[in-house]
Amino acid sequence: MSGTEARLERRAAYRLLAHLLASAEICAVEPGYYGTFRLLDAASRLAGTLLEAGLDDPWLGRLREEIDEKKELLMSDREAYFAFLPEIARRMAERLREDAEGRG
Amino acid sequence: MSGSPARPPVEAGALLQLLRRRRVCRRFSDHPVGERELRMVLEAGCWASSASNNRIHRLLLVRDRRRIDLVRAVSPGMLGLPAALVVICTDLDAAARAQVRVDRDTTTWIDVGTVAMNMMVEAEALGLGTCPTTSFSRGGVRAVLELPPPAVPEFILQVGWPAGSEPPAEAGAPGPVGRRLRAFVSAERYGTPLA
Numbered sequence: 001m002s003g004t005e006a007r008l009e010r011r012a013a014y015r016l017l018a019h020l021l022a023s024a025e026i027c028a029v030e031p032g033y034y035g036t037f038r039l040l041d042a043a044s045r046l047a048g049t050l051l052e053a054g055l056d057d058p059w060l061g062r063l064r065e066e067i068d069e070k071k072e073l074l075m076s077d078r079e080a081y082f083a084f085l086p087e088i089a090r091r092m093a094e095r096l097r098e099d100a101e102g103r104g
Numbered sequence: 105m106s107g108s109p110a111r112p113p114v115e116a117g118a119l120l121q122l123l124r125r126r127r128v129c130r131r132f133s134d135h136p137v138g139e140r141e142l143r144m145v146l147e148a149g150c151w152a153s154s155a156s157n158n159r160i161h162r163l164l165l166v167r168d169r170r171r172i173d174l175v176r177a178v179s180p181g182m183l184g185l186p187a188a189l190v191v192i193c194t195d196l197d198a199a200a201r202a203q204v205r206v207d208r209d210t211t212t213w214i215d216v217g218t219v220a221m222n223m224m225v226e227a228e229a230l231g232l233g234t235c236p237t238t239s240f241s242r243g244g245v246r247a248v249l250e251l252p253p254p255a256v257p258e259f260i261l262q263v264g265w266p267a268g269s270e271p272p273a274e275a276g277a278p279g280p281v282g283r284r285l286r287a288f289v290s291a292e293r294y295g296t297p298l299a
Contacts, residue, residue, distance in 0.1 A: 018177040022241035026180060038180055
């Protein structure tokens, strides 16, 4: 297994699945915009799980740290929080393209 | 400040100061919380007001890291990893004995809140951090904690030593005390701000 791969153990995968399914359940009763927070948090947890599983990707580590820092803007600065959503999605897309082009 | 001899006054200003400084804590240190502190927090919860003194709620203390991990997996509202959890449960047997209709009686929710707030205030006084959690899968928490059928999880209080200072929440009505009173309090007629 190289640094560009990670072997996900069943327990870690189950934990992520439990989080996603519980999020789906509570999204039915929480304010609609909270769904964005749940997805951001899930993205952070997925990144964390992959890094813990051995993925050697400092970029992903930084992305996760930034998500963890900025997701809490929902509670203190909603304008900044909602500005962060398209910004982080765009940067992930750029990273995806670079990776597809072999520049990752 | 005067008080009757049977109920000597406490330092009300200090209590208000405590309430002003309390914030939700989302990052906890790994340091365990002592038995004494936890018992004080739990006792504060047990002294909470209760509609008609029905006392249909029970507290479950969880300190086992494996069980906390499992609860966190089904509780998206748990962002950190606290040293302990206090799960406030409605005891349906106790509710039935008190003839409380939990499907209709909204005071049961209020009672969950008073128990939680008492614990949060006591924890704050001890220097502990707390985070109230309602965003969790009810069925999920019941399953991972193997709760008996009459115990319905309503609220999870995360308790631990804060890892760092939390920024004050600015949403809603922030800041100075006077502004807060004006934002939330009416005098005599609803919508007439307190002078």
